[in-house]
Amino acid sequence: MDDRDPLPLHIIDHILSRLHVKQLLRLRCVSKTWRNLIDGPDFIKLQLSRNQARDSSIITVGLGSTDTLYEIAADSCYLDPSTRKHRLLPTTTTTLESKTASCFLYGFGYDLTHDDYKLVRIAKRSGDACFSEAAEISRDSPGVYASGSLHWIAMAEYGRHDFILALDLSDEAYKELPLPPPVLLETGCRVRASYLGVLDNGCLCLVSNYSGGYRTPLSRVWVMTEYGVKDSWTKLFSISEEQVISPSPEFYYYSLPFESLEPLAFYEGGTQLLLAHNKINFLVYDLNTNQATVRWPEPDVAPMPGVFYMCLQSLVNLIN
Numbered sequence: 001m002d003d004r005d006p007l008p009l010h011i012i013d014h015i016l017s018r019l020h021v022k023q024l025l026r027l028r029c030v031s032k033t034w035r036n037l038i039d040g041p042d043f044i045k046l047q048l049s050r051n052q053a054r055d056s057s058i059i060t061v062g063l064g065s066t067d068t069l070y071e072i073a074a075d076s077c078y079l080d081p082s083t084r085k086h087r088l089l090p091t092t093t094t095t096l097e098s099k100t101a102s103c104f105l106y107g108f109g110y111d112l113t114h115d116d117y118k119l120v121r122i123a124k125r126s127g128d129a130c131f132s133e134a135a136e137i138s139r140d141s142p143g144v145y146a147s148g149s150l151h152w153i154a155m156a157e158y159g160r161h162d163f164i165l166a167l168d169l170s171d172e173a174y175k176e177l178p179l180p181p182p183v184l185l186e187t188g189c190r191v192r193a194s195y196l197g198v199l200d201n202g203c204l205c206l207v208s209n210y211s212g213g214y215r216t217p218l219s220r221v222w223v224m225t226e227y228g229v230k231d232s233w234t235k236l237f238s239i240s241e242e243q244v245i246s247p248s249p250e251f252y253y254y255s256l257p258f259e260s261l262e263p264l265a266f267y268e269g270g271t272q273l274l275l276a277h278n279k280i281n282f283l284v285y286d287l288n289t290n291q292a293t294v295r296w297p298e299p300d301v302a303p304m305p306g307v308f309y310m311c312l313q314s315l316v317n318l319i320n
Contacts, residue, residue: 013037017047021082021313044315078119082313089119107143107150113170117318120150120167137165142307146198147227151177153194164196164204178230180206180222197263199223200270205263206233207275219261221273221285236273239285244292265310276308 007015016024016038024047028035037043079086105122120143143150149166154176156162164177179194197205204224218240226232241258261283262276270287277283282295 009033009037013043013046017043017050019047020051021047021315024315025083038315048312048314048316078318080318081311082315087318105137105141105143105152107145107152107167109143109145109150109169110148111169112148117316118169120169141196142309143167144196144198144204146202146204149175151196151204153179153196162194177204177224177228178233180208180233180235195260195262199263199273200266203227205236207261207263209258209260219258221261221263221275237285237287237290239283239292243285243290244283244294262308264308279306279308282308 012034016027016034019027024038028038077086077088105120107120109118109120110116111118137152137154141152143152145151148170149168151167152165154163154165162179164179166175166177167173168175194206194208197207199205204227206222206224208220208222210218210220218238220238221236222233223236224233239258239261259278260276264274264276264282266273272287273285275283275285277294281297283292284295285292
């Protein structure tokens with residue numbers, strides 16, 4: 001114990017582990033003892049387990065972003081939003097050998113078995129299917145991490161239902177998970193696009209965006225309450241343009257309402273759900289009032305299109 005520390009080290013450990021990451025980064029300068037404590041693997045795991053809900057924030061990938069994960073030509077860059085440190089990642093063999101490589105898919109998650117973090121990049125060469133002859137995955141759909149696996153929505157060929165393709169990060173094996181049952185609304189609306197997310201409780205969440213028919217666009221939000229079980233898909237709510245409270249003219253100016261809704265996170269004790277709207281702004285849906293309000297990333301700045309992600313700040317060092 002440092003002579004300047006009036007408390008035993010295990011008490012200091014208990015107190016510091018409840019602080020935010022940015023506070024801890026500043027406190028590393030207090031003393032060598034504190035720096036060694038905060039940088040220790042046991043403390044990092046303890047702090048992460050206690051602060052997962054409080055240390056979440058939103059980052060934007062796209063033009064005009066400050067906290068961004070870049071793709072520069074064939075190279076990728078890992079950026080830690082907490083420390084602002086970055087590291088260029090090596091190119092893949094497929095990229096080096098084939099100039100026709102495309103359909104790059106990305107994902108990042110935690111290997112539960114080997115206690116390690118993995119960044120996944122998947123590419124196809126011209127003429128090859130991304131995963132099989134029976135399905136394709138959109139390039140702009142990053143892998144969603146939940147229950148030790150990365151997940152993408154796979155668009156099946158005619159005659160098969162779409163499904164969720166899951167990559168287990170421990171054994172690096174693929175598996176299929178079911179989507180909610182397809183629904184044809186009474187007005188003739190059909191699913192135009194679906195987006196995956198993961199909520200604070202670790203459950204997969206799906207937003208199905210409908211269009212067509214004689215009504216305004218509609219979205220339905222589903223939650224998989226038991227991982228991998230088809231019957232556990234539960235419809236949380238439906239949302240349409242009429243449920244948005246006093247939208248400003250800008251809500252209609254930059255894009256058509258409800259072209260896409262993507263789930264991000266619960267907050268306010270699970271009574272409100274934050275959704276990315278049209279890759280421009282946010283909708284906050286209140287489950288008690290069944291109404292939504294519009295939120296802008298920077299109210300006084302013209303919005304820039306991008307992709308929004310929930311980022312969990314931590315002391316885990318993936319740069320070195």
